Amino acid sequence: MPRWKELPAETSNSERQLLVQLRRLKDHSDLSLAALASRTSYSRSSWERYLNGKKPVPRKAVEELARVCGTEPTRLIVLYDVAERARAKAPVPGRADEPSSPTRPAQPSSPAQDQEQGQEQGREQTPDQDQDQDQDQESASASASASTSASASVRPGRTVPLGWTLAAVALAVAVAFGAGVLTARGWDDEAPAEKTGPVAVGAGYLRGQTYKCAVRRQDGELRAGHSDTREMLLDINSTGFDVVEAQCLLREQGFSPGVFDGLYDERTKGAAKKFQQAHHLVVDGIIGPDTWRELRR
Template sequence: MPRWKELPAETSNSERQLLVQLRRLKDHSDLSLAALASRTSYSRSSWERYLNGKKPVPRKAVEELARVCGTEPTRLIVLYDVAERARAEAPAPGRADEPSSPPRSAQSSSPAQDQEQGQEQEREQTPDQDQDRDRDQGQDRDRDRAQESASTLAPASVRPGRTVPLGWMLAAVALAVAVAFGAGVLTARGWDDEAPAEKPGPVAAGAGYLRGQTYKCAVRRQDGELRAGHSDTREMLLDINSTGFDVVEAQCLLREKGFSPGVFDGLYDERTKGAAKKFQQAHHLVVDGIIGPDTWRELRR
């Protein structure tokens, strides 16, 4: 069986868990991507993009994959909902506010030709070119601001056609750059103040996690539930190869409940999964070794 490609580094933890489960389900069914395409409403190239993390997998595709493989889709839908919520809470990439006019050639052309050429270029542009165009527009606007500031701050005695002393020119450029940089900082701060505070969630919980480091467990009861101080999640799904502070929290709570995994390094390995299974069996939960909302609820009691 061929090995799967490594998922993109920017793939979130919740999205990664969903794709791992979908890959396992596809592998256990012995169905090729072409076979999936013939039995579902999605093409072979679409399944390749979904399962390799190149494009978010739709909810309908998750349900159809479960149906084709003959499994209950409930757990996969829970994983999908968590990943979808994480994508919705992630900040969207910024875009430029104003489009720029299409580039002109070195030779002169009529207004009708310019309009026709601009419309043709706009039709041929792809999403990636749109992003490059927006980035270039932003750079052009920054240069225009710097030039305007330089012309404003130049001495009154300087007139077109006269030679500008090098010292004056360098001083004006340096001052214009400093003004532009300060304006950018103030604008960024204004945006930060106006933006809503990010809610703590499964993705943000693992910030600052260092793989291979052992963490301390200081379990205490707070607001009527047990907490180890590494994460406050009650719904993150943890399975083999999950990493981060959510895993450290689960390891510490398992030890507190008498089912110690022996390690507290934030890596959900076989030892941690074995301890989770024993805990689930003792509390009459589904014994699958996957820590989800039901297992979290019992761990925090």
Template structure:
């Protein structure tokens, strides 16, 4: 049996689960890609792209593969629908050939261009920042005018000069502090809510379970999914959420590390049996509904 290629790193968890099941079905049938092409409406190269994650597999291809292999397609269609919804929610990738900003000219800017650019930047500032900078500039100008107005031979009291310098420095410093504080106020707030799947999850780490009821359902704070399919070797915060909810329901898997292993699957089977669900150890929409209830 040929060894499958590693799926692309950008493949989502739901898409990966679908492709793993399709690969297993194809391997168990002992059909080659050429044989699939002869028995379905898709070419050999199309099956190669679909099963290696190079191109999303169509729904009709999933149905035809199940038919050719003599398998009920319902479970595969559920996996396909979950992956399709995940693709619809994913942001569209930007095109590499479209720069986000116009390229900068390598030629030095003329004084007129520099002045115009400075005026444009000034318009983008808020009124408070502009006033603070104007005050600093006025103080500096006043100090320069006072220094320039002193005629040769005349003396200015040292105390006055030091006071003027201190005033100008204080005003300039205050304007800088206000400006910096304004920038800090506009900075995006740090995210403290549940972490999305694949963002920050570390394999081998044990996570805490703080289950509480929110909006009428139980949540452990790691994921808010109600439809993600979890099976052996699934990983991520969705698995941590399921492990915590299983413990809350009295079917603890003993670990809360985000890895769907045999212990977690065994706990899921016991939970499914107790709630009169299909006992397959696969956490899907029906099992999620009971876990969050």
């Protein structure tokens, strides 16, 4: 398992939560960055930049990573949406707020005018400082209690800052996501590599369980009832119902891998190579569109 680089210091909490979960999902799938590139629409260098926080990860990349790893993408998309909103509200470096009134041309001023202008600026800055202090007090009150304390600390006519609302949403999502991970036991960093029973992976697929093959012809092609894909790329360590479908079709075509558990291991790859050789395909053991087309004939 690769040792990940430390995320940049400027990475927001919501973005960090998303990247940590994507890294764990990638590690538990045993897929390299090159393998991810071969199964998704993004290159190896793009995945390296996304997972190391060098560039924001696109929503489509999150969905494709969940798909190739055989897990439900809903919780990852929730984390992505929270991080995306935080990025949209983040201030742009080097950009100051625009003045509320038109600026006047610079004119020479006397020492007395400079002193008077300094006093006026001090009076203008005082309400802003008071407002910052009020916001800090409101934030502390909101952390101490749920709703009653928050309503007591907010003055009439004011709203709670959006940043604190997003932070609260991100924290709630992170807690819910962590609970789901512990329940599934699929992403437990301290769990042993070997499982003694079926392990929930996502979308109903259980790793370690053997599935039945009931192949029939439907709409002019063979189907085993586990997946209707004709394009999914399958190679070593691929998992899910797409693999079960391929294993059943290989058996139907006379090249049984001997197992029907949804794990693309060496036996399944060997059966795929024999099938490809018999049908004059590229013999690489990788099931792609050409091999799917022949399997479903």
